[in-house]
Amino acid sequence: MSDTPDSVVRTYIERHRAAFLDDLVAWLRIPSVSAQPEHADDVRRSAEWLAAKLSETGFPVAEIWPTPGAPAVFAEWPSGDPDAPTVLVYGHHDVQPAAREDGWHSDPFEPLLTDGRLYARGAADDKGQVFFHTLGVRAHLAATGRTAPAVNLKLIVEGEEESGSPHFRALVEEHAGRLAADAVIVSDTGMWSETTPTVCTGMRGVADCEITFHGPDQDIHSGSFGGAVPNPAAVAARIVAALHDEDERVTVPGFYDGVTPLTEAEREIIAELPFDEAAWLRTAKSHGTLGEAGFSTLERVWARPTAEVNGIGGGYQGPGGKTIVPASAMVKLSFRLVDGQDPDKIERAVTDWVAAQVPAGIRHEIVFGAATRPCLTPLDHPALQSVARSMSRAFDGHRIRFTREGGSGPAADLQDVLGAPVLFLGISVPSDGWHAPDEKVELELLLKGVETTAHLWGDMAETMR
Amino acid sequence: MSDTPDSVVRTYIERHRAAFLDDLVAWLRIPSVSAQPEHADDVRRSAEWLAAKLSETGFPVAEIWPTPGAPAVFAEWPSGDPDAPTVLVYGHHDVQPAAREDGWHSDPFEPLLTDGRLYARGAADDKGQVFFHTLGVRAHLAATGRTAPAVNLKLIVEGEEESGSPHFRALVEEHAGRLAADAVIVSDTGMWSETTPTVCTGMRGVADCEITFHGPDQDIHSGSFGGAVPNPAAVAARIVAALHDEDERVTVPGFYDGVTPLTEAEREIIAELPFDEAAWLRTAKSHGTLGEAGFSTLERVWARPTAEVNGIGGGYQGPGGKTIVPASAMVKLSFRLVDGQDPDKIERAVTDWVAAQVPAGIRHEIVFGAATRPCLTPLDHPALQSVARSMSRAFDGHRIRFTREGGSGPAADLQDVLGAPVLFLGISVPSDGWHAPDEKVELELLLKGVETTAHLWGDMAETMR
Numbered sequence: 001m002s003d004t005p006d007s008v009v010r011t012y013i014e015r016h017r018a019a020f021l022d023d024l025v026a027w028l029r030i031p032s033v034s035a036q037p038e039h040a041d042d043v044r045r046s047a048e049w050l051a052a053k054l055s056e057t058g059f060p061v062a063e064i065w066p067t068p069g070a071p072a073v074f075a076e077w078p079s080g081d082p083d084a085p086t087v088l089v090y091g092h093h094d095v096q097p098a099a100r101e102d103g104w105h106s107d108p109f110e111p112l113l114t115d116g117r118l119y120a121r122g123a124a125d126d127k128g129q130v131f132f133h134t135l136g137v138r139a140h141l142a143a144t145g146r147t148a149p150a151v152n153l154k155l156i157v158e159g160e161e162e163s164g165s166p167h168f169r170a171l172v173e174e175h176a177g178r179l180a181a182d183a184v185i186v187s188d189t190g191m192w193s194e195t196t197p198t199v200c201t202g203m204r205g206v207a208d209c210e211i212t213f214h215g216p217d218q219d220i221h222s223g224s225f226g227g228a229v230p231n232p233a234a235v236a237a238r239i240v241a242a243l244h245d246e247d248e249r250v251t252v253p254g255f256y257d258g259v260t261p262l263t264e265a266e267r268e269i270i271a272e273l274p275f276d277e278a279a280w281l282r283t284a285k286s287h288g289t290l291g292e293a294g295f296s297t298l299e300r301v302w303a304r305p306t307a308e309v310n311g312i313g314g315g316y317q318g319p320g321g322k323t324i325v326p327a328s329a330m331v332k333l334s335f336r337l338v339d340g341q342d343p344d345k346i347e348r349a350v351t352d353w354v355a356a357q358v359p360a361g362i363r364h365e366i367v368f369g370a371a372t373r374p375c376l377t378p379l380d381h382p383a384l385q386s387v388a389r390s391m392s393r394a395f396d397g398h399r400i401r402f403t404r405e406g407g408s409g410p411a412a413d414l415q416d417v418l419g420a421p422v423l424f425l426g427i428s429v430p431s432d433g434w435h436a437p438d439e440k441v442e443l444e445l446l447l448k449g450v451e452t453t454a455h456l457w458g459d460m461a462e463t464m465r
Numbered sequence: 466m467s468d469t470p471d472s473v474v475r476t477y478i479e480r481h482r483a484a485f486l487d488d489l490v491a492w493l494r495i496p497s498v499s500a501q502p503e504h505a506d507d508v509r510r511s512a513e514w515l516a517a518k519l520s521e522t523g524f525p526v527a528e529i530w531p532t533p534g535a536p537a538v539f540a541e542w543p544s545g546d547p548d549a550p551t552v553l554v555y556g557h558h559d560v561q562p563a564a565r566e567d568g569w570h571s572d573p574f575e576p577l578l579t580d581g582r583l584y585a586r587g588a589a590d591d592k593g594q595v596f597f598h599t600l601g602v603r604a605h606l607a608a609t610g611r612t613a614p615a616v617n618l619k620l621i622v623e624g625e626e627e628s629g630s631p632h633f634r635a636l637v638e639e640h641a642g643r644l645a646a647d648a649v650i651v652s653d654t655g656m657w658s659e660t661t662p663t664v665c666t667g668m669r670g671v672a673d674c675e676i677t678f679h680g681p682d683q684d685i686h687s688g689s690f691g692g693a694v695p696n697p698a699a700v701a702a703r704i705v706a707a708l709h710d711e712d713e714r715v716t717v718p719g720f721y722d723g724v725t726p727l728t729e730a731e732r733e734i735i736a737e738l739p740f741d742e743a744a745w746l747r748t749a750k751s752h753g754t755l756g757e758a759g760f761s762t763l764e765r766v767w768a769r770p771t772a773e774v775n776g777i778g779g780g781y782q783g784p785g786g787k788t789i790v791p792a793s794a795m796v797k798l799s800f801r802l803v804d805g806q807d808p809d810k811i812e813r814a815v816t817d818w819v820a821a822q823v824p825a826g827i828r829h830e831i832v833f834g835a836a837t838r839p840c841l842t843p844l845d846h847p848a849l850q851s852v853a854r855s856m857s858r859a860f861d862g863h864r865i866r867f868t869r870e871g872g873s874g875p876a877a878d879l880q881d882v883l884g885a886p887v888l889f890l891g892i893s894v895p896s897d898g899w900h901a902p903d904e905k906v907e908l909e910l911l912l913k914g915v916e917t918t919a920h921l922w923g924d925m926a927e928t929m930r
Contacts, residue, residue, distance in 0.1 A: 028676070053650065055681060091687050097644075161610040185798070206688065206788060208786040208788065210786070215751065216749060216750045216751045216752075217750040217751075218750055220749055220750055220751065221872060222771075222773045222775060222799060222801070222872055223671065223766075223801060223870075223871045223872025224749075224871050224872055225664035225749045225751065225766060225871070226756070226757050226766070226767065226771050226773040226799075226801060226871070227713075227757065227765045227766060227771030227773065227801065227871075228749075228754055228762045228765040228766045228770060229746075229749055229751040229754060229756075230751075230753055230755040231773060231774060233705070233774045233775075233776065233777045234705055234706070234708075234709075234773075234774050236702070237701070237702040237703075237704075237705035237706045237774065237777060237796075238702075238705070238706040239702075239705030240698070240699055240703070240706070241699070241702045241703040241705070241707070242701035242706070242722060244699075245698075248692075260774070281694075284681060284685055284689075284690045284693075284694055285681045285682040285683055285685055286680065286681045286685065286690065286694040286695075286826060287680070287681075287825075287826040287827075287828070288694065288824065288825040288826015288827070289693055289694060289826065290693070290694060290695040290824055290825075290826060291692050291693040291694075292692065293702075297693045299689075300692045300693040301689065301690060301691070301692060301693045304692060306687075306691050306692030307695060308687045308692065308699075308788075308790060309696060309698045309699050309702065309779075309780065309791075310687060310693040310698075310780050310781055310786065310787055310788060310790075310791070311698065311779065311780035311781035311782050311787065311789075311791065312701070312702060312777055312778065312780060312782075312794065313697045313777065313778045313779075313782040314774075314778075315774065315775050315776035315777060315796075315797070316775055317776050317777075317778040317795070320673070320834065321673040321775065321797055321799060321834045322775055322776065323671060323673065323775060323799050324775050324776075325751075325773060325775075325874075326774075326775070326776065328497055329777065329781070331702075332780070332781060332782075332786055332787070334687055334691075334786060334788050336687070336688060336691060336692065338594065351471060359753065359755055360752075360753040360754015360755075361751060361752040361754065361755060362752075364754070369785065369786045373853060379690050405688075406688045406689050406690070406691070406692075407687055407688025407689055408788075411871070423869060455598050463488075
């Protein structure tokens, strides 16, 4: 057998795997917990460690970008080829809190390599998945004989993702010029399973609001007045109940306007995934499914917009009873949005719909939080095809399937501000225990991540030129 | 003019009015606040003061009845006539908390007599209205020349009404034999207004429950799972919303079964009252009316059963948003009941109705509190006619109208345990400020209460014989 690019890549990775893992272990030892102020220094140390390592990898530019919170790391490696497309990789170097007493079987910040797995907080979310890009780009150079990547390669690795990315959008807006790219690769997700490699093609957006309903000026006696004045807790409940029809479709007029429908091809792709409802319900810690008529569970959480009540409260909630008509009540609603929906229009539609339903005698206020837009990359997008093709090479020619993500995240800010399609390249699997004790990454999959990126930059340079 | 019974009564009252007021002032000085443990001795002192005063009035029996909480006072004055009916008067000697800094213009426990009013905590609720029975029965004897009342007169004056009468039903059950009566006169209510003397003819009952809904085993991510699993806060809201139809009628099957309908005569009586909606809304501290279609506001609160949500809670209620499907939610409901409704049947109907609406995947529990039955005395009941006639004599021949009370109270326990009709004799007016600062009683009305009872025992002895 001759030295095919694929075999060169594998040989290179095999030769450098030990040093790669040693480095990753060193990084994982830094408890960069962004949510805990006592770890602020560790988060800074983590950023500095990464910037130094990216320099060492060969990135000519590797900078710490401060924010009002924890710092981000930016690195750039120009291709040298004037026609090369520009790719921005997104990840984060902060981690979730972790303590031995949460149920860990080993110290969360003393990485443990055993049985082909690396156990540590951040092993999968997200340090492992950021770090495979270092060895990946070196393997790409080794396999192609280049001295710089085939694409203009940029990395933005933020330090506050586990704290809700409070300063990320501002950071992206501030540095929009330097972050400009033809495509964004988000390395902070996962695959369907060890045996079903997949690429995520989009995330839902989200808009949320709190509505407060005011009735009597104070709690009043339900014997003397009940049944004759409007009850704000009943109004709150009626609004929540009226949000869905008997098919669990959202009733707010205009809510579905513009929603990009699932194509038959997309529905087939979702239907072909080896979905096990009982296993999914265990993950959801739930005891039944309920959702929009005409759609499967995966379609409901990935590709359909929803309205959910996240909180409701009003009147007396203590022990026993209290016969009052409450003075006020509130509901917190959130709306997951999909491609084609505009958060601003949704907010106006919800505002009007609520106002139309509040009876005389009840005053209400509605306040929206900051919305996140949905993002979706079409299945036939060339960059997406590049990712799937590169991943398939790493996975021994295995067919790569496509998933979506029901949640919402800062990826949408990148799409939004930079105007670039967002692709998701992740090798984590559901058993990796994100945010849970005994978080781990599968070594074999981690190295397949390396291998995927080793192929990806050449493929994208070819496809997107 | 000859000495008619009415003029004898008036003369007698006029002659004894100063001493009567002195005594009442002395009683009002005792801060018998049952809700405040530091006043437990005062509540006891109040009971002892009253028992002594009733002995002095002439009651051959005047006893302190202990309870696990504050003591009650029982007094009895047999008629001596073997055919005499027995009447039990109910009242309470404990008062609401009061402090100068709540907004009183004088010390709540240093009674102030000014401009024909007596200001003090308990002046109207309920010491004044208990105390008019002492002078009333003496005036009755003076006018009739009797040495004992024309009826077997009993008084039960509890000491925990302002704390929810926690031991009253048990006390009535324990002493049911000694409390046995042909009619109960509750002296703890009021009239429509100074210029519209009224008799209350019934109170609504009440049943209440708390329903808890359990969904996921813990709060789960609404991005990953929302829209595909049942949300217990939405289920709680849907139950509350489904409680009423578009006519604000309660939808629980069987809820209205057996409800004694308002007669045309009763509706006319209610409609003739000088009801001022704006004034009523001010009292209700509300900004609109809403209730069962086809009934007026007074009919809704007095004579129609209702379902009210007293509290609702579930999910995240703190500041900002939290994108979860909550693990659980709860609602507290209460049902006001009217004559013809059985709390046990209502509880079963609600239990079945809720169960039928909870979707698969949601577990629920429903717990009912202790119910209070409704009580209603028909307009043509002879005892009620006696009360109205006696009151009319006291009010210079004024027509006496009839009201009801939307709330629920221990009166129903008396009806329930003793099997006697309950009548309400009260002279308090809405401006008396029950439970509020500057509580007062109108002296002229207080003396009309004396005068009413001075006529009542003879009339009842005549009518009910």
